[in-house]
Amino acid sequence: MTEPTPPGPAPAEPAGSQARRADLAARLAAVRDRIAAAARAAGRPDLPELIVVTKFFPASDVRLLAGLGVRRVGENRDQEASAKAAELADLDLEWHFIGQLQTNKARHVARYAHAVQSVDRPQLVSALSRGVAAENQRRAGEGLPARSPLECLIQVDLRSPAEHARDAGPAHRGGALPADIGALAGLVDAAEGLRLGGLMAVAPLGADPAAAFARLAGLSAALRASYPGADVVSAGMSQDLEQAVAAGATHLRVGSDVLGPRPPLR
Numbered sequence: 001m002t003e004p005t006p007p008g009p010a011p012a013e014p015a016g017s018q019a020r021r022a023d024l025a026a027r028l029a030a031v032r033d034r035i036a037a038a039a040r041a042a043g044r045p046d047l048p049e050l051i052v053v054t055k056f057f058p059a060s061d062v063r064l065l066a067g068l069g070v071r072r073v074g075e076n077r078d079q080e081a082s083a084k085a086a087e088l089a090d091l092d093l094e095w096h097f098i099g100q101l102q103t104n105k106a107r108h109v110a111r112y113a114h115a116v117q118s119v120d121r122p123q124l125v126s127a128l129s130r131g132v133a134a135e136n137q138r139r140a141g142e143g144l145p146a147r148s149p150l151e152c153l154i155q156v157d158l159r160s161p162a163e164h165a166r167d168a169g170p171a172h173r174g175g176a177l178p179a180d181i182g183a184l185a186g187l188v189d190a191a192e193g194l195r196l197g198g199l200m201a202v203a204p205l206g207a208d209p210a211a212a213f214a215r216l217a218g219l220s221a222a223l224r225a226s227y228p229g230a231d232v233v234s235a236g237m238s239q240d241l242e243q244a245v246a247a248g249a250t251h252l253r254v255g256s257d258v259l260g261p262r263p264p265l266r
């Protein structure tokens, strides 16, 4: 026996989800205001693109953000990113991979990523190119169209070469030395299935972000002299987005100021 359908509106969504949406909406609006104010202060007529970094936060948050107009999301671990991308396949989202990437994950990342912002060594370039080829073969086998070329940003380590060399181990945050940008750019440009997008950097700990981003802008100008289309400058996080906007960043990667403090590291 079925219960009669109760009259009235459809069941409301859970109160927790409504509260979270309001929280995300308020934080997102505050970040957008900061970006607009920084662009005005810098006399910039354009606004940089916002990539919301959703690492450590659940797919349900990404869905709420998409409902608030977010299209670009950033993730730094393949396992977490691919699970969210699969769960949210019904949404029109661009996934930007921003973390250290092992070559054996390159093929998997090519399944869902629009861009890899952390290209920092030749072996990764060839692994990503092979990954795109394998992904397109898989799609062809299923009668699906080929994916778009994978946008690759070269991640630049703005610390001194001595500091760069000192922690090349597992804790290394990644990035190629500025002197190696030209060679890497040539490899990406020549690689099948990849598109050279530009540069990405994190301001070094303890350094003045304005100076770091000014240096990145100079490196970008030099890159664009050879590759005019490689005009992306991805710089600026929650703490230093104003300095990045002032230095001409085209893309900002903002996590905690949109989503709140990250849950403790798992």
Ligand SMILES: *Cc1c(COP(=O)(O)O)cnc(C)c1O
Binding pocket: 053, 055, 076, 098, 099, 202, 236, 237, 238, 239, 253, 254, 255, 256, 257
């Ligand atoms: C986590 C992360 C961000 C976002 O940092 P917030 O301080 O949370 O804004 C940006 N870029 C990279 C490479 C990251 O790993």
